[in-house]
Structure formats: C-alpha cells, structure tokens
Amino acid sequence: MTDFADNVESIVSGPPSDLQRLIDSDVDGLLDTPDKVAKVTSSDRLKRAFMEVIEFRRAQGRIPSSTTREIAERKLGSRLDGILADEEKIAALKELDEFGLLDLADAPSTIEDLLDGDDLDLLGDESGLLDLSGLPDRRSADTADSIAKRTKAEGFEAFEPLFKAKHAELADGTYRLMPFPGVHTIEQGNFFVLNGVMLFIAEVGDSTYKVVGGKQEKKERLRVIFENGTESSMYRQSLSIRLHEQDGQVLARTGHDLGEVGDADEESGHIYVLRSLSEDPQIAGIKDLHKIGFSTTSVEKRISNASKQPTFLMAPVAVVEDYRTYNLRPSALEHLLHRVFAEVRFDVTQIDQKGRDYDPLEWFIVPRKVINQAINMIMSGEIVGYLYDPDTQSLVERT
Structure with a gap:
C-alpha cells in the first residue's frame, strides 16, 4: 500500500x-x-413480489390469506388478490406460476350452474338468510341476457315440422291451450307456450340427487327446443317455475287433460271456482272474492238455485273455473284448497229463507290465477312445500 x-x-x-x-x-x-448497477424495472419488482408468494405456497402448501391476522401472510395474500384482479399482471407472471395460482375458474353462467358447483353446500342456507319468500313476487318477461343464454338448436330442421303441425292442430281445434298444470307434465314429447313462444321437450336427462338445505332434491336436465330455432338445457324444476310465474300454457288434446284419460278412468266429480253476482255493496265491492267448492254432478246443476242458498250468498253466481276430477274424491281436493287459503277465508253470516243464520265457509279473497296455480300444484304434489302469503297474494315456499 x-x-x-x-x-x-x-x-x-x-x-x-x-x-x-x-x-x-x-x-x-x-x-x-x-460496475454500473442495473436499473430495477416495474416488471422486475412484480416478478420478485410474485416469487415471494410462490415461496410461501411452496413452504406452507397453501396460498396466503388476505384476511388472516398474521401481517406477513396477509400482505402476501393481498398482493396475490391484486395480481388476480389484473389481467395484464396475470399474463406477465404466467411463466412463473408453477402452482397454478393464477388460474381463474370460469364464472357460472346460470343459477343452476352456481348451485351445481356448490360442493360444500354453502348455499344451502339453513339459517334462512337467503329466504326471499317474504318479498313481493317480481315478474318480468325474457330479457336479452336470458334469451342470449339459449344456443342455436342443432338439427332444428327435424323439429320445425312438429311446431307447424301443432299450430295447425290448435287452429282446427284438435289441440287447445290450458294453464300449466305443474312439473309432472314436463315430459318428453310435450309442448308448452312460454311468453308467447312454443317449446318442445325433446329430451329428459337422467335423474341426479343433491342435498340442499338438509333435504334431498331431484334434478333432471332437459333439452328444450324453441320454435324460434334455439334450445336450452335448463332443469325441469327451473322450467316449471318459469311456466308458473309467467302464466305458461300447455298444449292438450281437446276434450282431455294433458295426461290422456283412458277408458278405465272414472270421472268422480268437479272442483269449481265461482264469482258472486250479488248486488249487495258489501259483497260486490270485494275484489277477488271466489267460492271454491266441489260437486258430484254438473256445476250448472249445482248452482241452479244459487240465489236461494246461503252457501252462494243468496245471489246468482258465475262459473270462472270447472275442473273435472278422475279417480279421486273431489271433496278431498276441495279440503286441501280450503286449507291452503284458510287465512283469507271470507268471514260473513247469511240468513236463509227461514230466517236462520248460516256461515258460508267456501268463499275466499284470493286471485283466480293463484287458485288455478294451487290446484295444479296439488295435482303435481308440489303444494306440500308452499303456503299462501296474503301480503304478496302468491304461493311462497315454506321456510
């Protein structure tokens, strides 16, 4: 030196x-x-930061959490969340991602796909937090997004003649449109009308069972062909709900219900829905006042002397619905309907021709459409899970 x-x-x-x-x-x-120190770029800093996340995954065998109380881990978890929210960062770091931390799962396109992917039953909602039955029904026609979920029907040329034939049979009276009877009618080969568009059940898939909310539910995928050349793979229950909510219809052979009535089936009576023609202001001013009853004879014969009978409020009536029943007691069906609408039973006392008090028990303040829905759901067995909500004037699922 x-x-x-x-x-x-x-x-x-x-x-x-x-x-x-x-x-x-x-x-x-x-x-x-x-030696001149190389300048550190933003890309270098990003890669260095991501490698710290990689090292955590390698050492701990899991990804870092952004909600933990451990400050160091939370910092790495938040860093990873930020990277996953930026497509450019994901692309820049893809080559370093040895554990697949940057692979994003496809978002479910439908509610059904969301529920199918709920392997841990996180949406089972036993607590009832997701129960919307207390809210008013919200109905809307098909939106653009909803229609977009349908795809072009493969081989539609084979189905198109079926739709033309059904339109011709509706025109000549061979077939008629009737209110949707319930989920039990959604079978291969049947035709329905939803929002003015005819649809055909081309296939019903195999049944699968899934436990939701502590109970086992049956699910079946459909192949539904629409006359506009599109198709959908919705669930049977999903189609039933839409047909119920949007006043869907089914095509049935004229003179018969959808399930063909055979020679061995015996007509056992009628369930009828009546509207009072009373001029009494206290009765005439009540909206949606209907009588639900049964008869083993024709309805016309049953109501012939309505103006003289307190059960008919001592006034003429108009028939708004007449259901024929087969192989069952119509009184049993009537009793079920009275139980469903018990909360809105019309409380009134009538005086008969002999001056005696009489309390009619078959009058209810409920929209005709909901009565029809209840009858169809009783026949299909769906009614056991529903009750009538007077506030929303609709049938809602039991909680």
Missing part, C-alpha cells in the same frame, strides 16, 4: 508516461471502476 502511495505522489509530479506504472502497481484494485 506504501509503494502505491509513493508511486501516486511521484507520478502526479512526474511525466504522464508514468501513468501505466501507477495502474500496474494497483494490486488492491483501488482504481477499478465499479
């Missing part, structure tokens, strides 16, 4: 030719120019 200092002093005062001698005597590298 002394030799180098002596050389420096002599060279500074000596000729420039001695500079090389100075350099040669610098055995300690004091005159070496330090």
Whole structure:
C-alpha cells in the first residue's frame, strides 16, 4: 500500500508516461471502476413480489390469506388478490406460476350452474338468510341476457315440422291451450307456450340427487327446443317455475287433460271456482272474492238455485273455473284448497229463507290465477312445500 502511495505522489509530479506504472502497481484494485448497477424495472419488482408468494405456497402448501391476522401472510395474500384482479399482471407472471395460482375458474353462467358447483353446500342456507319468500313476487318477461343464454338448436330442421303441425292442430281445434298444470307434465314429447313462444321437450336427462338445505332434491336436465330455432338445457324444476310465474300454457288434446284419460278412468266429480253476482255493496265491492267448492254432478246443476242458498250468498253466481276430477274424491281436493287459503277465508253470516243464520265457509279473497296455480300444484304434489302469503297474494315456499 506504501509503494502505491509513493508511486501516486511521484507520478502526479512526474511525466504522464508514468501513468501505466501507477495502474500496474494497483494490486488492491483501488482504481477499478465499479460496475454500473442495473436499473430495477416495474416488471422486475412484480416478478420478485410474485416469487415471494410462490415461496410461501411452496413452504406452507397453501396460498396466503388476505384476511388472516398474521401481517406477513396477509400482505402476501393481498398482493396475490391484486395480481388476480389484473389481467395484464396475470399474463406477465404466467411463466412463473408453477402452482397454478393464477388460474381463474370460469364464472357460472346460470343459477343452476352456481348451485351445481356448490360442493360444500354453502348455499344451502339453513339459517334462512337467503329466504326471499317474504318479498313481493317480481315478474318480468325474457330479457336479452336470458334469451342470449339459449344456443342455436342443432338439427332444428327435424323439429320445425312438429311446431307447424301443432299450430295447425290448435287452429282446427284438435289441440287447445290450458294453464300449466305443474312439473309432472314436463315430459318428453310435450309442448308448452312460454311468453308467447312454443317449446318442445325433446329430451329428459337422467335423474341426479343433491342435498340442499338438509333435504334431498331431484334434478333432471332437459333439452328444450324453441320454435324460434334455439334450445336450452335448463332443469325441469327451473322450467316449471318459469311456466308458473309467467302464466305458461300447455298444449292438450281437446276434450282431455294433458295426461290422456283412458277408458278405465272414472270421472268422480268437479272442483269449481265461482264469482258472486250479488248486488249487495258489501259483497260486490270485494275484489277477488271466489267460492271454491266441489260437486258430484254438473256445476250448472249445482248452482241452479244459487240465489236461494246461503252457501252462494243468496245471489246468482258465475262459473270462472270447472275442473273435472278422475279417480279421486273431489271433496278431498276441495279440503286441501280450503286449507291452503284458510287465512283469507271470507268471514260473513247469511240468513236463509227461514230466517236462520248460516256461515258460508267456501268463499275466499284470493286471485283466480293463484287458485288455478294451487290446484295444479296439488295435482303435481308440489303444494306440500308452499303456503299462501296474503301480503304478496302468491304461493311462497315454506321456510
């Protein structure tokens, strides 16, 4: 070190030719120019930050949580969340992602897909937090998004003649439209009308069972062909709900219900729905006042003397619905309907022709459409899970 200092002093005062001698005597590298530090780019910082997440995954066998109380882990978890929210960052780091941390699952396109992917039954909702039965029904026609979920029907040329034939049979009276009877009628080969569009059940898939909310539910995928050339793979129950909510219809052969009535089936009576023609202001002013009853004879014969019978409020009536029943007691069906609408039974006392008080028990303040829905749901067995909500004037699921 002394030799180098002596050389420096002599060279500074000596000729420039001695500079090389100075350099040669610098055995300690004091005159070496330090390497220029490379500038750290934002890309380098991003990769370095992601590698810390990778190291955590390698060491712990899991991804870091952004909600933990461990500050160091929470920092890494938040960092990963930020990366996953930015497609450009994902693309830049993809080559470093040895554990697939940046692979994003496809978002479910339908509610059914969301529920199918709920392997841990997180949406079972036994607590009732997701129960919307207390809210008013919200009905809407098909939106653009809903229609977009349908796809072009493969081989539609084979189905198109079926729709043309059904339209012709509706025109000549061979078939008729009737209110949707219930989920039990959604079978392969049947036609329905939803929002003015005819649809055909081309296939019913195999049944699968899933436990939801502590109870086992049956699910079946359908292949539904629409006359506009599209198709859908909705669930049977989903189609039933839409047909119920949007006043869907079914095509049935004229003179029969959808399930063909055979020679061995015996007509056992009628369930009827009546509207009072009373001029009494206290009765005439009540909206949606209906009588639900049964008869083993024709309804016309049953109501022929309505104006003289307190059960008919001592006034003429109009028939708004007449259901024929087969192989069952119509009184049993009537009793079920009275139980469903018990909360809205019309409380009134009538005086018969002999001056005696009479309390009619078959009048209810309920919309005709809901009565029809209840009858169909009783026949299909769906009614056991529903009750009538007077506030929303609709049938809602039991909680």
